[in-house]
Amino acid sequence: MAIRSSMVNIVIVATANYVWGAAVTVRSALETCSTTLNVYVISVDLSLEDKQQLTSSWQTTNLGIVKFFDFDLEQLSGFRTTLLVKSKSPYARFFIPEYLDGISRCIYLDTDLIVCSDLNSLQDLDLQGKSSACVIDGGIGTPDQQQRLRDKLKLENPLRYFNSGVIVLDLDAWRQREIQAKALRVAEEQxxxxxxxxxxxxNMVLADDWLTLDPKWNTSKGKADPSFSDGIIHFLGKVKPWHADYDANFKDQWFEILDRTTFAGQRPAKLLGVAAAYQKFVRSIPTFEMIQGKLRRMMRST
Structure with missing residues (x-):
């Protein structure tokens, strides 16, 4: 019989634009966890007020440690961004082994999730010698994506490509195998x-060093059944529940959880006409750095 952990360690990377998302992700994890849950936050640009509001949002009987680590994005100046995620903040997850010094196991969570199941089973998961456990990404089935994974990323098995929104990390293995340093090097050089x-x-660095999780632990909002209640719902895409123009699955469930946080009753301001069109337009505009990269790649291909 497996011995259940006395506590669960979760890590998020939080930004000012995702404060409501961070509040809901962690609150849902706390409400479904059967043991003490410690929360470690890699803070990219949170204000003191943001941190206080988040901490207040997570006050449940099973809350353990809440600890914030301030992260400077300047150290990621040479890294790539895309239209889907214009911020370089996701790369901050590479630094988890450094920030959580002395901790052997944690669960990384994106801040656009609803956790519907007890994370204790992931905290106790037998990783079978692997450094990580993840869910296979739901978008790898197309021929173009398969070709990209095979030709660009040089993955031997392009059908084994994971989504990084939920990761179980053996931090001792990450440190011993120098995964942080390797990931940072790949992100800059490639x-x-x-x-x-x-x-x-x-995916390039971990290659065969990850265990496949049941898809329920990272299920896209578009693929989850309306009655989904076992696993984790992931709000993939540019438009999130806290955006005024979000009108997709699990919107009501997400706001029900938000209303149990410090942000209770708050809703995004409705945008009409020109304002709504402008918001969509802004999302589609690449940064100057993206344009430079696009031009560089085009020149190399000619």
């Missing part, structure tokens, strides 16, 4: 190959 940014880099 800049133009990483269409999926940090996720591509991690």
């Amino acid at each position: 800049h133009d190959l990483l269409d999926q940014m940090d996720q591509d880099a991690l």
Whole structure:
């Protein structure tokens, strides 16, 4: 009989634009966890007020440690961004072994999730000698994606490509195998190959060093049944529940959880006409750095 852990360690990377998302992700994890849950936050640009509001949002009887680590994005100046994720903040997850010094196991969570099941089973998961456990990405089935994974990322088995939104980490193995240093090196040196940014880099570095999780632990909102209640719902895509123009699955469930946080009753301001069109337009505009990278890749291919 497996011995259940006395506590679960989760890690998130939090930004000011995702404060509500961070509040809901962690609150849902706390409400479904059967033991003490420690929360470690890699803070990219959170204000003191943001941190206080998040801490207040997570006050449940099973909350353990809440600890914030301030992260400077300047150290990622040479890394790639994309239109889907214009921020370089996702790369901050590479630093988890460094920040969680002395901790052997943790669960990384994106901040656009609803956790519907007890994370204790992931905390106690037998990784079978692997450094990590993840869910196979739901978008790898197309011929173009298969070709990209095979030709660009040089993955021997392009059908084994994971989504990095939920990762169980054996931190001792990450340190011993120098995964942080390898991921940072790949992210910088292979800049133009990483269409999926940090996720591509991690797939290249971990290769066969990860265990496949049941898909329920990272299920896209578009693929989850409306009655989904066992696993983790992932709000993939540019538009999130806290955006005024979000109108997809699990919106009501997400706001029900938000209303049990410090942000209770708050809703995104409705945008109409020109304002709504402008918001969509802004999401589609690449940064100057993205344009430079696109031009560089085009020149190399000619």
